Amino acid sequence: MNFIVCIKQVPGTTEVKIDPRTNTLIREGVESIINPFDAYAIEEGLRLKERMGGKVTVISMGPPQAESALREALSMGCDESVLLTDPAFAGSDTLATSYTIACGIKKIGEFDLIICGKQAIDGDTAQVGPGIAEKLGIPAVTYVKKVEEMSEARIRVERMMEEGYEVIEMDLPALITVVKEINEPRLPSLKGMMRAKKANVNIWNASDIACVSTKIGQLGSPTIVNRIFTPPPRKGGEMILGDPTEQAQKLIERLREAKVI
Amino acid sequence: MEYFLTEEQEMLRELARRIAEEKIKQVREHYDETEEFPWPILEELAKVDLCGVYIPEEYGGTGGGVLELCLAVEELCKVDGGIALILAATALATFPILLFGNGEQKKKYLPDIASGKKIAAFALTEAGAGSDASSIQTSANRVGENYILNGTKCFITNGGEAQIYVVIAMTDKTKGSRGASAFIVEKDTPGFSFGKKEKKMGIRSSSTRELIFNDCKVSRGNLLGREGQGFIIALKTFDASRPGVAAQALGIASGALEDAINYSRERVQFGQPISSFQAIQHLLADMATEVEAARALIYATARMIDKVPDLRVTKEAAMCKLFASDVAMKVTTNALQVYGGYGYMREYPMEKRMRDAKITQIYEGTNQIMRNEIALALIKEAAKTKK
Numbered sequence: 001m002n003f004i005v006c007i008k009q010v011p012g013t014t015e016v017k018i019d020p021r022t023n024t025l026i027r028e029g030v031e032s033i034i035n036p037f038d039a040y041a042i043e044e045g046l047r048l049k050e051r052m053g054g055k056v057t058v059i060s061m062g063p064p065q066a067e068s069a070l071r072e073a074l075s076m077g078c079d080e081s082v083l084l085t086d087p088a089f090a091g092s093d094t095l096a097t098s099y100t101i102a103c104g105i106k107k108i109g110e111f112d113l114i115i116c117g118k119q120a121i122d123g124d125t126a127q128v129g130p131g132i133a134e135k136l137g138i139p140a141v142t143y144v145k146k147v148e149e150m151s152e153a154r155i156r157v158e159r160m161m162e163e164g165y166e167v168i169e170m171d172l173p174a175l176i177t178v179v180k181e182i183n184e185p186r187l188p189s190l191k192g193m194m195r196a197k198k199a200n201v202n203i204w205n206a207s208d209i210a211c212v213s214t215k216i217g218q219l220g221s222p223t224i225v226n227r228i229f230t231p232p233p234r235k236g237g238e239m240i241l242g243d244p245t246e247q248a249q250k251l252i253e254r255l256r257e258a259k260v261i
Numbered sequence: 262m263e264y265f266l267t268e269e270q271e272m273l274r275e276l277a278r279r280i281a282e283e284k285i286k287q288v289r290e291h292y293d294e295t296e297e298f299p300w301p302i303l304e305e306l307a308k309v310d311l312c313g314v315y316i317p318e319e320y321g322g323t324g325g326g327v328l329e330l331c332l333a334v335e336e337l338c339k340v341d342g343g344i345a346l347i348l349a350a351t352a353l354a355t356f357p358i359l360l361f362g363n364g365e366q367k368k369k370y371l372p373d374i375a376s377g378k379k380i381a382a383f384a385l386t387e388a389g390a391g392s393d394a395s396s397i398q399t400s401a402n403r404v405g406e407n408y409i410l411n412g413t414k415c416f417i418t419n420g421g422e423a424q425i426y427v428v429i430a431m432t433d434k435t436k437g438s439r440g441a442s443a444f445i446v447e448k449d450t451p452g453f454s455f456g457k458k459e460k461k462m463g464i465r466s467s468s469t470r471e472l473i474f475n476d477c478k479v480s481r482g483n484l485l486g487r488e489g490q491g492f493i494i495a496l497k498t499f500d501a502s503r504p505g506v507a508a509q510a511l512g513i514a515s516g517a518l519e520d521a522i523n524y525s526r527e528r529v530q531f532g533q534p535i536s537s538f539q540a541i542q543h544l545l546a547d548m549a550t551e552v553e554a555a556r557a558l559i560y561a562t563a564r565m566i567d568k569v570p571d572l573r574v575t576k577e578a579a580m581c582k583l584f585a586s587d588v589a590m591k592v593t594t595n596a597l598q599v600y601g602g603y604g605y606m607r608e609y610p611m612e613k614r615m616r617d618a619k620i621t622q623i624y625e626g627t628n629q630i631m632r633n634e635i636a637l638a639l640i641k642e643a644a645k646t647k648k
Contacts, residue, residue, distance in 0.1 A: 187279055187280065187283070187308070187309050188309070189276075189308065190273055190314070191323060193272045193276070194269060194323065197272075
């Protein structure tokens, strides 16, 4: 079976700096890592391959340096890799990114299951996975915490809810996004790293994947970001002291003052 | 200091560092307290191909040598000086097979060691034969196509846990040190059992045990090299393995130094971090200088061995072990001093490092024997040039 895992290279820190002029992330000078949620997607792809046979292709859109993230995925055991990189992709929002990656996947060819992390830790939108499924016209299930069963034609998964989980079955080809509860990603192996060092990373630009120029990059991105900021930390609550009767009286007073009751 | 490691060596080091940080750090206290054998950690090492870093690719390893082994052991020992013995003590028993094994023996044993499926142990020491190794009593008498082993080995690292043993026994007691031979003995061979499990000061996750041979029949095919070569095999093995013990000492010292530096920057006394006091600074400076000197000596020796396999390196290998283990003892003692009272508490990793460091001055030849070997080599070299 053919598995495709979508990954993103992100800054290895939760304190991302934002360019105030362009409202985009500043990536220079920050160590880059595979988006942690995508590592679970890679691991699940590898486990399903080990179970079902086939191959895992890992794909990413990003600047040329994102190649290192793909090599790391190869060192974990992925078979092939594709980097979609082109200055024309710069400034893509989630819509343009979904479209571009979908075009890349079409060029890869046949696939049975696409696996994404639930979201990236830099943008936190969780939109690209479902977006890709939409562009490819296949079903998608988000927040998967377990693949219960998989056959050539169907897959049954557990989808994490706030309380409990849903069991969903769907036809293949399909797309899932995974949460961290699904597995524990493996470390790359030494032999894998040596192999990955020599491996070929397919590098495709906009014309290679035959995408429509108005649907990619800034042009294909209807999202307008007005301002990005780190919200101020919430102020601590107020403790009402005293015995229970006093506390209740004070609480009612305060609620009345606030015109809540 | 920059050692100009290859890209592969850097990858190996980074991988070993990650295993130590992500898989060993949180369990080191557990294994030290319980003295359990760390099989789950072997699995982790195996999964990332760290068990065969010094074994040729044709036998399933990654084709490195002594330097690769040292790099892996050093990184693991920065976090825990005991658990890494699962790797280092296996290497000690793998070198005789690598150096003296025939094609069949290599094919049979090396791939399982490289993949981490099996571990090994080297057995020379006996109750009455430590530094004076040539006085071993364990015998191996040839009977037809077999040898019958009788005797008891003691203080054997990985003993009881390893599946593969390289055992030195006397095939001809009348020939003295030229009458010893080396055998590969598999666990579960009839007549081969395990005795006392030692309770130790340090490296408590490592198993140290007696091996008992009672009419244990070993096939002639398991003889390493030729009859009578036992001590040559042991000496050649030590030349290759002592840098590994030195790397264990280096790792312990290096981890202690790192922690001491960090702690001194956090610990505030008299209104300032103790790293601002010259008394602490000078301790740290001496520790760092000695650790770096040990590292330079070990890497240089390992490179010599890897580059020219037939080179006689007894002197340099002994220097590595002697120097690095003395440094480890001194550095762990001083690192604990930087921690003050906290260092003495078992909640912090310092007292364990001191306990772990001590063995490196003793095993694979005491440091007194190391000095004998170095001096002997010096005198021999001088005699040669004077001629």
